[in-house]
Amino acid sequence: AHRLSTVRDSNAIMVLEQGEIIERGDHDELMAQKGRYYALNAGIIELE
Structure with missing residues (x-):
């Protein structure tokens, strides 16, 4: 997944x-x- 909100609750x-x-x-x-x-997550870097 490319959206961090999608993976936040994942086990791994x-x-x-x-x-x-x-x-x-x-x-x-x-x-x-x-x-x-x-x-x-902190917005320091972005996905390329």
Whole structure:
């Protein structure tokens, strides 16, 4: 899914970059990591 609101309640979220999984976890875990998923949610970066 490309809408973050769609995946927020998922048990497992995987963030891909150039076909590779770079982050994996649920919403709370990924937000705590403050990685790419966090940046997307915070509006720091946008999907390309």
